[in-house]
Amino acid sequence: MAGIEDKILSFQDYMKKITDFNSAIALLDWDSRTKMPKKGVAARSEALGTLSSTVFQMQVSPEMRAFLEELEAGKDQLDLKTRRMLEISRKFYDLNQKIPAARFHEFVVLRTQAEAVWQEAKEKSDFAMFSPYLAKIVDMTKEFIGYWGHKDHLYDTLLDMYEEGLTVSVLDPLFANVRKQTIAILDQIKDAPKPDKHFLERRFDPEKQRQFSEFILHQMGYDFDAGRLDETVHPFATGIAPGDVRVTTKYLPNFFNSALFGSIHEGGHALYEQNISDDLAGTPLHTGVSMGIHESQSRFWENIIGRSHEFWQRYFPDLQKMFPDELSDVTTDQFYKAVNAVEPSFIRIEADEVTYNLHIMLRYELEKALITGDLKVADLPGAWNDKMQDYLGITPPNDSEGVLQDVHWSDGSFGYFPSYSLGNIYGAQMIRALGKDIPDYREQVAKGEFSSIRHWLKTHIHQYGSLYKPDEILRKATGEGVDTSAIFDYFNRKFGRIYGF
Template sequence: MGGKILYKKWQCLKKRLREIYDLESVIAVLTWDQNTHMPPGGAEARGKQLSVLGELAHQKKTAPELGELLEAVESEPPFLSYDSDQASIVRVAKRQYLEAQKVSTGFISRFYEHIAKTNQIWMEARESNDFGKVAPCLEKTLDLSREYASFFPESEHIADPLINRSDYGMKASDIQELFHQLRRQLVPFVDEITQQPASDRSCLLQAYPVQKQLDFCKEVIAKMGFDFRRGRLDLAMHPFMIGFAAGDIRITTRVKEQDLSEVLFSTIHEAGHAIYEMGINPAYEGTPLHNGISCGVHESQSRLWENIIGRSREFWSYFYPKLQARFPSQLGNVSLDDFYRAINHVERSLIRTDADELTYNLHVIIRFDLELALLEGKLQIRDLPEAWNERYKTDLGLVPPNDRDGVLQDIHWYFDFIGGVFQGYTLGNILSSQFYQAALKACPEIPEQIVHGNFVPLHAWLKENIYQHGSKYTAAEIVERATGSSLAIEPYMEYLRKKYYNLYLSR
């Protein structure tokens, strides 16, 4: 193909990819608004708006002209080098094109409209503690989830296409085996730690003025690297991060006046997501590379900042005096050691987002198992609350007193498919330790720098090895490139054992 013709086709391809990117950004804006500022009465109209935009975006994703352009350029010399940005854009775009081709446009339209409606009803059902109110919608969500999976009949398991959406390359069987290994080590460790005297959390459970909490959190995440020129922080029922463009990446958080830990760690968590996306090569904007590579890798960054860094003694050696200065009557007489133990309190609990590091993954495994049972037809929606409560009794020794603290607590099944997201949280926990171990090997000074409030060495390593690449490489490739090995649970368990033995068993 002549140089001029190739250049023209490449420009046409980039223009089409930009249109898809911009449409999906508009959908994201409407989604953010729905979860932050939209009045309840707007739910029906918002569903129709999202349906129209989702259908239009899908039409552009599956347009024959896009496929022709991809086919025309992929075999040309500039697009043959695997590591080049051009080749990577074409490679990822073609993969997404072929996947989108299998899904009908009509299905996408029905799905967006249904999910917008379901999300609003879930918020009302959660507020009134009434699962029955949203159960019919969840029945349809399950039907739509199975319908989506049916577009990929070659899949080994019905959940595989759903998992592939957020953790490309992973299968239900892979995750089941990984979770089995992790649970086998975690359960006895949780038992051992929870048999010890519990840490005193009372210093966190006092009256902390809401705005002062938010102001402090803004100071913390700005120091971590969150750029308020390109991002903002708002409140939502369920904290989340969402990006519209390289210069517009937003996070939300949740505040409890009587529990300081809620806003601290939900804000640091979501900022970890945002810092990742803020670090993507800006040249990728408008292409399929301008996203985090997978749910698992994305979660590795939020959990790394929230737990490995945000719950570390080094982190609070720097920030705790500042926190005490903000809240002298609440924390003036509380030592750093006592505060550190309080924020690393271990306790069997009902709420996933409030769970400590040791028990958190048990919450995820419960959800993943229930998802598989629903998709396989072994569990019905009407029986979901009972199944949920039984698993909590078996795995965590607790029974939710109501649906709000049980099956209604998470937004995911009420704002997306059933299946394919929750596994990313535990994959992220595992990867957070693996990445941090590699960062320490390259930059041993990181902990000492954090003591002095310097996050630049850690941030620089993460940007160089993970952030800048966006979706250029698969998750498996990023892990191998950054750490020199494939996904492994050993660094994670090593981190947990060292930290919690020191906190609970060496007193």
């Protein structure tokens, strides 16, 4: 088969071009959330629409089709990297070549506009302002599922985009199990004395919060020469390119947890992106493989490390030094219990580890109902509040703290939320595996030494980027498939000690 080497090189060039466009898209997106002046919205939507459409068209073009057909015929001669790019490209091609280019472009423009509207609607707690945009996003998502096709459930198609192979038929029983075990824990906790946490709501100077976030990110090993920290309404991390992985956080003057644990969370995402092998640079494999694996990294750092007793043994004295007036009357133990207090709350990103998964299930149920048409967008705020009452026993005082709290729907990211709970579950499996290789990892955390932990994560997860499927990565790292036993062992041990059960 003469000439396949040339074909491979052309395919790699083509993929490189897509990668460069995606890098530009990531920067335009980062900028639109952090630095862009407000009158720039309209033109930015257009530019993002044009770039995303260009990438989309490259992924479903006759040229791509020719690459797929010719290289699949010579599959044996391909290295692992090229084979995996081919596999991902094929999947995308088969899914999307039926979507009219103009509709895709409209969808991208709509999403950018919707995010700007959502931001304002959230500030004003005005769901009606956001509602028509969300309705259009839901309609277009349903239209796209029509093109994409689906297996058993319409929603399966969306799940598969964030976690290859995941279906409602897997998730429904998994979540039922999580719900049952979560309720069992909450039952054991409900009569225990509540940890004092009023001191978390003292006034913490935002500038000092920023300094402390920066300090902790440094400690974690986040490389500021290959990244930066900014402030946004909704914190996020983004891998713009190799050597350029940025995080954002939000400084609430009257609630300490938001910025600190938000920074650690996004730092966890960023460490993943910063530690992908250089071998994968210039390819679409130089990014985290799935949202579930990505969230496993962010939630790992935020909770398993960042909310551990050992972590605060090491860092609480530094925190007290930074905030002497606010924290001099607080002990490490009190602080540890306060940041781990389990109780129903309105805001997902500020929820404790145990109730967090209930926030996810609520969104999962509502998304499924929106997609099947069982729920209309106009009825969403009511449905949200009803479910909050059902799952958590509380009702948000307004939509800003309820249905408008998350950015995801404005972005059309239906099917994403379950990734957070998968991340929690994977993360617990990973620390169980890591604990076998590094038996004294807790002592290391207590000394602020994270290099072995980071090395373990890099070796078992980060370096691979998207070279393997999520399930393969999980198996490589832990020797097992998805399994809820680790997380509930972890919950029971940790919260058993805190709440004495």
